[in-house]
Amino acid sequence: xxxxxxxxxxxxxxxxxxxxxxxxxxxxxxxxxxxxxxxxxxxxxxxxxxxxxxxxxxxxxxxxxxxxxxxxxxxxxxxxxxxxxxxxxxxxxxxxxxxxxxxxxxxxxxxxxxxxxxxxxxxxxxxxxxxxxxxxxxxxxxxxxxxxxxxxxxxxxxxxxxxxxxxxxxxxxxxxxxxxxxxxxxxxxxxxxxxxxxxxxxxxxxxxxxxxxxxxxxxxxxxxxxxx
Amino acid sequence: xxxxxxxxxxxxxxxxxxxxxxxxxxxxxxxxxxxxxxxxxxxxxxxxxxxxxxxxxxxxxxxxxxxxxxxxxxxxxxxxxxxxxxxxxxxxxxxxxxxxxxxxxxxxxxxxxxxxxxxxxxxxxxxxxxxxxxxxxxxxxxxxxxxxxxxxxxxxxxxxxxxxxxxxxxxxxxxxxxxxxxxxxxxxxxxxxxxxxxxxxxxxxxxxxxxxxxxxxxxxxxxxxxxxxxxxxxxxxxxxxxxxxxxxxxxxxxxxxxxxxxxxxxxxxxxxxxxxxxxxxxxxxxxxxxxxxxxxxxxxxxxxxxxxxxxxxxxxxxxxxxxxxxxxxxxxxxxxxxxxxxxxxxxxxxxxxxxxxxxxxxxxxxxxxxxxxxxxxxxxxxxxxxxxxxxxxxxxxxxxxxxxxxxxxxxxxxxxxxxxxxxxxxxxxxxxxxxxxxxxxxxxxxxxxxxxxxxxxxxxxxxxxxxxxxxxxxxxxxxxxxxx
Numbered sequence: 001x002x003x004x005x006x007x008x009x010x011x012x013x014x015x016x017x018x019x020x021x022x023x024x025x026x027x028x029x030x031x032x033x034x035x036x037x038x039x040x041x042x043x044x045x046x047x048x049x050x051x052x053x054x055x056x057x058x059x060x061x062x063x064x065x066x067x068x069x070x071x072x073x074x075x076x077x078x079x080x081x082x083x084x085x086x087x088x089x090x091x092x093x094x095x096x097x098x099x100x101x102x103x104x105x106x107x108x109x110x111x112x113x114x115x116x117x118x119x120x121x122x123x124x125x126x127x128x129x130x131x132x133x134x135x136x137x138x139x140x141x142x143x144x145x146x147x148x149x150x151x152x153x154x155x156x157x158x159x160x161x162x163x164x165x166x167x168x169x170x171x172x173x174x175x176x177x178x179x180x181x182x183x184x185x186x187x188x189x190x191x192x193x194x195x196x197x198x199x200x201x202x203x204x205x206x207x208x209x210x211x212x213x214x215x216x217x218x219x220x221x222x223x224x225x226x227x228x
Numbered sequence: 229x230x231x232x233x234x235x236x237x238x239x240x241x242x243x244x245x246x247x248x249x250x251x252x253x254x255x256x257x258x259x260x261x262x263x264x265x266x267x268x269x270x271x272x273x274x275x276x277x278x279x280x281x282x283x284x285x286x287x288x289x290x291x292x293x294x295x296x297x298x299x300x301x302x303x304x305x306x307x308x309x310x311x312x313x314x315x316x317x318x319x320x321x322x323x324x325x326x327x328x329x330x331x332x333x334x335x336x337x338x339x340x341x342x343x344x345x346x347x348x349x350x351x352x353x354x355x356x357x358x359x360x361x362x363x364x365x366x367x368x369x370x371x372x373x374x375x376x377x378x379x380x381x382x383x384x385x386x387x388x389x390x391x392x393x394x395x396x397x398x399x400x401x402x403x404x405x406x407x408x409x410x411x412x413x414x415x416x417x418x419x420x421x422x423x424x425x426x427x428x429x430x431x432x433x434x435x436x437x438x439x440x441x442x443x444x445x446x447x448x449x450x451x452x453x454x455x456x457x458x459x460x461x462x463x464x465x466x467x468x469x470x471x472x473x474x475x476x477x478x479x480x481x482x483x484x485x486x487x488x489x490x491x492x493x494x495x496x497x498x499x500x501x502x503x504x505x506x507x508x509x510x511x512x513x514x515x516x517x518x519x520x521x522x523x524x525x526x527x528x529x530x531x532x533x534x535x536x537x538x539x540x541x542x543x544x545x546x547x548x549x550x551x552x553x554x555x556x557x558x559x560x561x562x563x564x565x566x567x568x569x570x571x572x573x574x575x576x577x578x579x580x581x582x583x584x585x586x587x588x589x590x591x592x593x594x595x596x597x598x599x600x601x602x603x604x605x606x607x608x609x610x611x612x613x614x615x616x617x618x619x620x621x622x623x624x625x626x627x628x629x630x631x632x633x634x635x636x637x638x639x640x641x642x643x644x645x646x647x648x649x650x651x652x653x654x655x656x657x658x659x660x661x662x663x664x665x666x667x668x669x670x671x672x673x674x675x676x677x678x679x680x681x682x683x684x685x686x687x688x689x690x691x692x693x694x695x696x697x698x699x700x701x702x703x704x705x706x707x708x709x710x711x712x
Contacts, residue, residue: 026493026497028497029493029496029497029500032497032500032501032503032504033500035504036500036503036504036507039507072489099488099489099492099493099496100488100492100533100536101530101533101537101555102537103551103555104542104543104548120496120529121496121499121525121526121529121530123503123522124503124507142555142558143554143555143558143570144551144552144554144555147551147554147572148551151575178570178572179569179570179571180554180557180558180567180568180569180570181569
C-alpha cells in the first residue's frame with residue numbers, strides 16, 4: 001500500500017482537504033492520477049491501491065472522503081470491490097473511473113453501489129467537477145443510464161425483500177432524461193428547481209442500490225457497525 | 229363377392245346348353261369357367277373328412293402340409309374341392325376362394341403358384357345342418373411328367389378355432405388332432421359325380437396392400453434411413469458452423485479487448501502525461517501544441533471505444549444499439565449549439581443486429597449527424613429509433629435551414645455515402661428537406677428473423693465477415709478530430 005497522507009502539493013482552497021482514495025492497477029497511470037488530483041487544490045490522495053483486494057483492506061483505515069475506482073482490475077473486479085467497500089463505508093461516495101465507455105459495465109457498477117462515473121479520458125477539470133458534484137450529493141445520470149435504470153426497475157429485484165419502487169415523479173424524471181433533456185430542462189418542464197431534480201436523481205440511485213443489494217451484502221451490513 | 233355373382237350368372241349357360249362340352253367362358257383373365265361334369269373330374273379326390281364330432285352350425289378348420297420336390301418344378305396344378313356345406317380355402321396363407329354348394333366341385337388351377345419347397349393347404353369348412361365333410365384332391369404334374377397327389381384323408385390336422393394365423397402355419401402345433409373320416413368317396417349321401425364343375429383359373433394372389441408389400445416396406449425403411457442421415461448431416465453442419473461462428477466471435481472479442489486494454493491504457497497514460505505537462509508548463513494558451521496533443525489522444529481513445537463497441541458481440545442487440553446511438557448523438561452535439569432530443573420506444577424487442585448492420589447503420593447515422601452539425605444551423609435535432617414490424621427505422625431530423633435535395637452536391641454532403649452504406653445492408657436512406665424547413669434523414673432496414681435454413685445453408689457466407697469500407701471517413705465529426 002502506498003499511502004501519502006497530507007496535502008503535499010495541494011493549495012488549500014477550502015476549510016478542509018478532501019481525501020481521495022484511488023484504486024488503479026497500472027502503476028504509471030496511478031502516479032499520474034495522483035499528480036493530477038493534487039493539482040486540483042483542496043484534494044489529496046490519502047490512499048492508492050493496485051488491486052481490489054488491497055482496497056478492501058486499506059481504504060476503510062485510510063477513511064477517504066471519496067473513492068476513485070477502476071473497473072478492470074486483476075482478480076476481483078472494480079464492481080465487486082465497489083459493493084464490498086459500500087458495505088464497509090456506506091457513506092463514502094465511490095466514483096467509477098473507466099477506460100471503456102460501456103454503459104452496461106457502468107450501470108452494473110452503479111447497481112453495485114457506485115455514486116458516479118467518469119471516463120478516464122475526461123479532462124482534469126471534468127474530473128474535479130465530478131468529484132465535487134458527487135460530494136455535494138449529486139448523482140450523474142446520462143440518458144443511456146436512465147434507460148437502463150428504468151429497465152432495471154421493471155425486472156424483479158435481486159432479493160425480493162429489497163423491493164423498492166420508483167415514484168411517478170421519479171419515473172417522469174428518468175423518462176425526460178432518457179429523451180436527452182438536461183437537468184435544467186427537466187426542471188423547467190416539471191416546474192421544479194434544479195436542486196429538486198438532483199435530489200430525485202440521488203433518491204433513484206439510493207433505491208437502485210437498495211434493490212440490487214444481495215443477501216450477502218445485507219448480512220455484511222448487519223454485522224458491521226456503520227462506517228467502520 | 230363378385231366372384232359368386234359371376235359364377236351364378238355363368239352357371240346358367242351350361243345348364244341350358246345341356247350336357248355339352250366345356251362351355252363358355254370369358255376371355256376375362258384369370259376367372260373361371262363352368263363345365264359339364266364328367267366322371268374324370270373326380271380323379272384324385274380323397275375322402276370326405278371332418279372333425280371327430282359333427283354338429284349344426286359348426287366350423288372346422290383343416291390343415292395339411294406338403295412338399296414340392298426341389299428338382300422338379302410343377303408345370304400343372306389342380307385343386308379340386310367340395311364341402312358340405314361350405315368351405316374357404318387358402319394356399320400358403322393366401323385365400324384361393326370359397327364355395328357353398330356341396331354338389332358343385334370347384335377346380336382351382338394353380339399353375340405357377342407352387343414353387344419347390346414346403347406348402348400349406350388350409351380349409352375352413354362350415355356345416356349348416358346334419359352331416360358334414362370336405363373332400364379335396366390336389367394334382368401336380370412336374371416338368372419331367374411325374375404326378376403328385378395330395379388328397380383329403382385322416383392325416384390332415386384339425387386346427388382349434390382359437391388358433392391364430394393357422395392358414396399360414398408351415399408346421400402343425402402339438403394340439404392339432406388328426407381329422408376324422410366322414411365317408412369314403414362316392415358314399416351316400418354324397419355324390420359320385422358332382423352336379424356341376426367350376427374351374428377357377430389363375431386364382432391370382434389377392435392384391436397385397438401397397439404398404440404391406442415388401443418393396444414398399446424396404447423403400448420406406450430406406451427412406452427413413454436416408455432422412456435420418458440427412459438430419460444427422462445437417463445437425464453436424466449446424467453444430468460445426470455455429471461452433472466456428474462462436475470461435476470467430478470469441479476471437480473478435482479478444483482482439484477488441486486486447487486493442488482496448490493495451491492500446492487504450494498506453495494512450496490514457498500518454499494523455500495523462502500530456503495533461504500533467506500542460507499543468508506544469510504554466511498557463512497554456514488555447515491551441516498550444518500540448519493541448520492539441522491531449523485532444524488528439526482523446527479522440528483516438530474515443531475511436532477505439534467505437535471500434536470496440538462495433539466489434540463486441542455482446543452488444544449485438546437492438547436495445548444496446550439504440551442506447552449507443554443516442555449516447556453518441558448527445559455527446560457529439562454537446563460541442564455544438566444544437567440540442568439533442570431522443571425518441572426511442574421504452575421497450576425495444578430483443579432483436580439481434582449483425583455486426584455489419586450495426587456498423588453500417590451507425591456510420592450512416594454518424595454521417596447524418598455530421599451533416600446536421602456542419603450545414604443545418606439547427607437549434608434542435610431529434611434522433612428517433614423505432615421498430616415497425618420487422619423494419620428498423622432510424623430518423624435524424626433537424627429544424628435547420630434545410631436545402632433542396634435536387635441541387636445538393638451529393639459527394640459533398642455525404643448523401644451518396646449514406647445511401648451506399650444502407651444499400652450494403654439491404655436498407656434504404658431517404659433525405660427529405662426543403663429550404664427553410666429543416667431536414668429529415670430516414671434510414672430503414674429490414675431485420676430478418678434468424679432463419680434456421682439460412683443458418684444451415686447460408687452460414688458459409690457470413691455477412692459479418694464481409695470486409696466493409698474503412699471506419700474512418702474523410703468527413704469525420706469535427707468534434708472528434710483535431711488536426712495536428
